[in-house]
Amino acid sequence: MSTDQVIMAGGGIGGLGAALMLARRGVKVRVLERAPEFGEVGAGLQLAPNITRMLKEVGVFEKIAPVSVFPKRLVFMNAKTGEQLTTLDLADAERRYGAPYVVLHRSDLLNALLEAAQAEENITLHTHSMVEGIEDRGDRVVVRTAAGEEYTGELLLGADGLHSRVRKEIVHDEPINSGYVAYRGAVPVEDVDRRMAMDEVVVWMGPGMHLVQYPVRAGKLYNQVAVFRSQEFLEGKEDWGTPEELDRTYAGMCESVRVAIPSLQRNARWAMFDREPAATWTKGRVSLLGDAAHAMLQYLAQGAGQSLLDGAALARALPVLGEGAWSSEALADALQTYEDERVAFAGTVQSTARTWGDIWHVDGYVPMILRDEVFRSRDVYDYSFVDWLYGPVQDAVAAQPAADGAAQPVGAAPVVPSAAPAESTTRTPAHA
Secondary structure, eight states: OOEEEEEEEOOSHHHHHHHHHHHTTTOOEEEEOSSSSOOOOSSEEEEOHHHHHHHHHTTOHHHHGGGOBOOSEEEEEETTTOOEEEEEEHHHHHHHHTSOOEEEEHHHHHHHHHHHHHTOTTEEEESSOOEEEEEEOSSOEEEEETTSOEEEEEEEEEOOOTTOTGGGGTOOOOOEEEEEEEEEEEEEGGGSOOOSOTTEEEEEEETTEEEEEEEEGGGTEEEEEEEEEOHHHHTTOSSOSOHHHHHHHHTTSOHHHHTTGGGSOOSOOEEEEEOOOOSOSOBTTEEEOTHHHHOOOGGGSOHHHHHHHHHHHHHHHSOOOTTSOOOHHHHHHHHHHHHHHHHHHHHHHHHHHHHHHHHHTOOSHHHHHHHHHHHHHSOTTOOTTTHHHHOOOOHHHHTSBOTTSSBOOOOOOTTSOOSOOOOOOOOOBOOO
């Protein structure tokens, strides 16, 4: 039986993105997708400059640009009062970080990656292939699917999502239910009273809830995501986060928020899960990427993007030997390089996303006043909460003084995270 260089378990955005980047460096990849076809559940997503910069470098960005929207501002609003609290000028941010901030439909990104993967002779794609058995034999890894197929590879990469089968080989933990639930949908722009500008990404912050709005698919669709903390979950109810609870939660918000809720889809909802950061993603000839490695809450809009960064790091780290086999030593060194670049940083994004969610959702009177004052008092050209995530800062921009003559801050410990609205990440559907 022939041996693949890489077997990729999972054909979502992270799996296909990594396969494509590896294939373009001469690595042969076999992708095993458990679903009947390659596809994405969910609606919109956001790709910040740290992601689009990398996609430009690897030649993927031009494939998604025609179906993307390039918003001019990120806008934060108080969901109860309707007050605008702060903004981020995305044209200025593009100059600072050397790449744009874009929003698009998840399926448009997945389809662009799939089309590119299908054109790569180094990629073999399979559907109906759920990984069920894994055996690391030291010099190779054997993967068995639920359908009885068997594949041999030099490296198995688990890109199989939140409930990863591959992760169980390395990390013994379980996903953590945040008690929050999301309703989302992208509908034709004419079907929603959008109330906000079509060149903005807007997040409405309220007590135990938030709403995010932005256009996708070149402005033809309007994406909305309503997230809230479920009292029904806290009460231990089996069927929690119901449409009735959605309506109750948003009933006390300002008019611009209330009018958005009826256009959300009610037939499916997503419970919000993450995991604790893991100290390692690798064991022998098995490693992880994407949600399988670092499932995170959506508050930094980085879930899909971080999985793409994993693929880029792997492509740089893994040796390209043509048809030759990777020795255990060479592979171990490459995977250590990959982990050195990605594990600690992705873990920081995971933990910081939780903190950012706590800030968004404060529900005490005094905490809300304090949060809003911090947002209001922020200079709109202060990037100290963003540089750590979106950087590196372009040299020419970093050398320029700010408008008030003070040097623009470059880098900050991520105590308060990036001012980026929530990404509509794919999560496990709650009780439908």
